[in-house]
Amino acid sequence: MRKLGRIAVPILGSAALVAGMAGTALAAGTITSGGAPYTGSVIATNLGNVTLAGNSFLGPVINSCTSASLGTYTQSDGTGGRLDSVSLSGCTNNRGGTTTITASGLPYTGGHVDYAPVAGGRDGKIVIDAPNAAVDIKAVLDLPAWGLMGVECHYGLTTTSPLNIDVYNPSNANKPVPSNSHGQGKLAGQSLQFISGASICPASASANGNFQIVTDPGGANLDLGP
Numbered sequence: 001m002r003k004l005g006r007i008a009v010p011i012l013g014s015a016a017l018v019a020g021m022a023g024t025a026l027a028a029g030t031i032t033s034g035g036a037p038y039t040g041s042v043i044a045t046n047l048g049n050v051t052l053a054g055n056s057f058l059g060p061v062i063n064s065c066t067s068a069s070l071g072t073y074t075q076s077d078g079t080g081g082r083l084d085s086v087s088l089s090g091c092t093n094n095r096g097g098t099t100t101i102t103a104s105g106l107p108y109t110g111g112h113v114d115y116a117p118v119a120g121g122r123d124g125k126i127v128i129d130a131p132n133a134a135v136d137i138k139a140v141l142d143l144p145a146w147g148l149m150g151v152e153c154h155y156g157l158t159t160t161s162p163l164n165i166d167v168y169n170p171s172n173a174n175k176p177v178p179s180n181s182h183g184q185g186k187l188a189g190q191s192l193q194f195i196s197g198a199s200i201c202p203a204s205a206s207a208n209g210n211f212q213i214v215t216d217p218g219g220a221n222l223d224l225g226p
């Protein structure tokens with residue numbers, strides 16, 4: 001952001017969201033908290049379930065997680081950031097099983113935060129640069145409806161298309177969850193690509209979800225501006 005700096009992913013997407021806050025800011029922008037430039041740790045937590053979905057040769061695989069938390073660090077100008085931690089739990093899938101999501105090779109860097117307001121919408125966006133060889137999100141799926149257990153799939157950013165996450169300031173009336181008083185991020189169909197794993201794994205994973213973004217510790221609001 002230059003203001004906020006992989007938050008996250010419905011599962012995979014969350015991680016990407018926070019990672020973007022951690023990269024080099026290319027557009028004008030500043031991250032502030034309480035009116036002062038903010039350099040430090042940031043945490044993103046989900047607002048409602050996050051989902052990760054894809055199609056395999058056996059049909060759609062849809063994962064839904066009840067809890068997601070991602071920790072990152074950023075400087076006030078959006079540079080020098082990194083994704084330090086990823087926690088996803090309560091994940092089930094549409095095949096009657098569970099899914100375990102983990103991130104390998106942390107911390108992640110690479111990306112920027114742009115102040116890019118849209119009338120009636122976001123205040124800016126987090127951009128995760130691609131390709132990014134460091135990103136490796138592992139999903140282990142139990143799919144009892146198909147008689148398959150422990151199916152391991154790895155996803156990352158292997159194409160040249162960056163991953164974009166819209167960000168909203170606390171005062172933005174068009175936030176995804178207006179009843180939440182904090183700044184927010186939104187993933188809407190952002191895609192990660194298959195790297196390795198079983199043949200049953202979907203070729204890509206589409207992430208959807210909403211997140212709040214605050215300082216850590218403290219839980220103070222962050223603002224993105226010019």
